[in-house]
Amino acid sequence: ADRLVETFCTLVAIDSPPGEEDEVAEHIAETVAAMGFDVKEDSYGNLIASKGVYEATAVEEILILSAHMDTVEPGRGVVPVINGEEIMSQGDTVLGGDCKAGIAAILEGVRSALVSGNDHKPVQLVFTREEEIGLVGAKNLDYTMILGKRAVVFDGEGAPNVLTDASPTYLRFDIRVVGRGAHAGVEPEKGLSAATIAADLVLGLPLGRIDDETTMNIGVIEGGSARNA
Structure with a gap:
């Protein structure tokens, strides 16, 4: 010792x-x-x-x-x-x-x-x-x-006589949604809303607990540069 x-x-x-x-x-x-x-x-x-x-x-x-x-x-x-x-x-x-x-x-x-x-x-x-x-x-x-x-x-916690055969990890990824800009008050028909596309994408994701070992969440959503575009 x-x-x-x-x-x-x-x-x-x-x-x-x-x-x-x-x-x-x-x-x-x-x-x-x-x-x-x-x-x-x-x-x-x-x-x-x-x-x-x-x-x-x-x-x-x-x-x-x-x-x-x-x-x-x-x-x-x-x-x-x-x-x-x-x-x-x-x-x-x-x-x-x-x-x-x-x-x-x-x-x-x-x-x-x-x-x-x-x-x-x-x-x-x-x-x-x-x-x-x-x-x-x-x-x-x-x-x-x-x-x-x-x-x-040899990189775990707990009693010395305990073997760990699995441990948590995580994967992260970024998704970039690109729309088409247009003036919201003059010609909104020419625009394509990236926010709407992103919302549809989010609604289609299996968020929360997926199975006994897997969870999924959305951490950050950001975008846009002007209120009228």
Whole structure:
């Protein structure tokens, strides 16, 4: 437990806002390399560390453990403070537990497995960049370097023994309706109302709860530039 806390505190003390993960990536790479992992970096700067995967007889044997290296702002100059069984940030920064706690758990879990001397599955560790600004690192991950098919991502909440197999997300889109301008008092017949078209469109959309897992809403409607057109 003490080693895990030390690992976590070391990680959160390294600044790693989105796009500035190089220092923490270097620290992680050195740590897992010392455990005997083959460490590589893809073209986007994501880390992929492998142990025993090249000797695996089937991809089903390989276990992938993953976490992201960046933290939200304000996350520079974090000073972790241990207060009993809690770890908090000193000052006006976030602690950076998302996702440094996940990284620490992976590192400690792997280290403990290796120290035990027991047999373990071939494992790949995947540490991605820029998760907090839209999963950018994961979207640019070189998946040709990933040899396994099963992964556990250490980036959730709740009890340690709970696995999440689905989580909320959202899609957003903009619709632009273009009408035809005409003077409302002189020649309204020549006009084509974008507002009327948009209203018909809205009435035809399945708003509210669509099914057990899906809802839909309209957030913003705006338009027009003159009252008489």
